[in-house]
Amino acid sequence: MIAENSVKRMTPAIGAEVTGLDVNQLTASELSQLRRLWLQHKVLVIRNQKMSLNQLCDFSGYFGELMQLPYITPVDTHPKIICVQKKADEVNMGVFGGDWHSDFSFLKTPPAASILYAETIPPLGGDTLWANMSLALKNLPSHLLEWVENRNVIHTGAPYGIKNAPAADTQFTGSIEIQRNNPEADREMLHPAIVKHPDTGERSLFISPTYTTGIEGVEPDVGCSVLKELFEFCARPEFFCRLRWSANAVVIWDNRNTMHYAVNDYDGFERRMYRTTIAGQSPISGSA
Numbered sequence: 001m002i003a004e005n006s007v008k009r010m011t012p013a014i015g016a017e018v019t020g021l022d023v024n025q026l027t028a029s030e031l032s033q034l035r036r037l038w039l040q041h042k043v044l045v046i047r048n049q050k051m052s053l054n055q056l057c058d059f060s061g062y063f064g065e066l067m068q069l070p071y072i073t074p075v076d077t078h079p080k081i082i083c084v085q086k087k088a089d090e091v092n093m094g095v096f097g098g099d100w101h102s103d104f105s106f107l108k109t110p111p112a113a114s115i116l117y118a119e120t121i122p123p124l125g126g127d128t129l130w131a132n133m134s135l136a137l138k139n140l141p142s143h144l145l146e147w148v149e150n151r152n153v154i155h156t157g158a159p160y161g162i163k164n165a166p167a168a169d170t171q172f173t174g175s176i177e178i179q180r181n182n183p184e185a186d187r188e189m190l191h192p193a194i195v196k197h198p199d200t201g202e203r204s205l206f207i208s209p210t211y212t213t214g215i216e217g218v219e220p221d222v223g224c225s226v227l228k229e230l231f232e233f234c235a236r237p238e239f240f241c242r243l244r245w246s247a248n249a250v251v252i253w254d255n256r257n258t259m260h261y262a263v264n265d266y267d268g269f270e271r272r273m274y275r276t277t278i279a280g281q282s283p284i285s286g287s288a
């Protein structure tokens with residue numbers, strides 16, 4: 001059983017840390033509690049876990065079916081795990097996940113969840129931020145709500161494509177083997193701007209600054225300026241939590257109602273994480 005005092009919220013907006021667990025030896029009751037806490041808090045942090053890659057897969061499998069990511073070369077021995085790594089000598093360059101995004105939102109069926117396991121962390125820096133997109137929607141000013149209610153937004157695999165690829169000096173690179181300049185990644189995928197969570201029914205915004213490039217039926221210039229305002233609103237500190245990692249921490253987050261940001265402030269130090277991704281379904285419109 002997970003006692004009530006073993007769950008500590010990270011901020012009023014989002015996230016909780018759970019203590020007193022060994023994720024390699026969870027009981028059925030603890031698993032169902034963890035799943036409920038994950039849906040409730042959107043981001044769950046469990047520190048001090050010693051996990052092999054097989055154990056990471058086993059733990060991840062409790063939350064759904066693991067998926068293989070396109071464009072990123074997985075770990076040799078585990079096709080459904082990627083190594084998210086920046087080495088100490090990779091300086092003055094971007095970092096994987098270094099802007100607000102929801103993981104792979106440009107897929108027809110974006111992931112339901114992502115799980116990160118920290119192996120090596122810098123002595124300071126390398127934090128991750130998550131924003132609660134349900135809370136952002138609840139607080140959205142009416143002039144912005146009008147732009148997203150009953151509308152689709154356009155997602156593309158911008159960092160992996162040609163048309164919307166970021167400038168070369170801001171692209172993440174280095175230790176992560178990534179397939180770039182793939183025209184397939186430029187394919188536009190429409191998803192509702194407001195989605196309904198398949199498990200809880202809660203409404204949230206589903207926009208992803210790294211991958212969302214326009215609003216369907218809106219002139220590109222106008223769409224871009226509305227999205228910019230939306231992104232800035234959603235990234236307000238009132239909606240997010242910030243995690244100071246420790247080695248052997250594992251974090252699972254709901255990818256359907258959050259976005260996250262990997263802070264790139266640890267040049268000269270290594271950061272290595274292992275990541276699994278849980279398959280999701282086509283987003284369901286949450287517009288009235």
Ligand SMILES: [Fe+2]
Nearest residue numbers: 097101103260
């Ligand atoms: Fe990410």
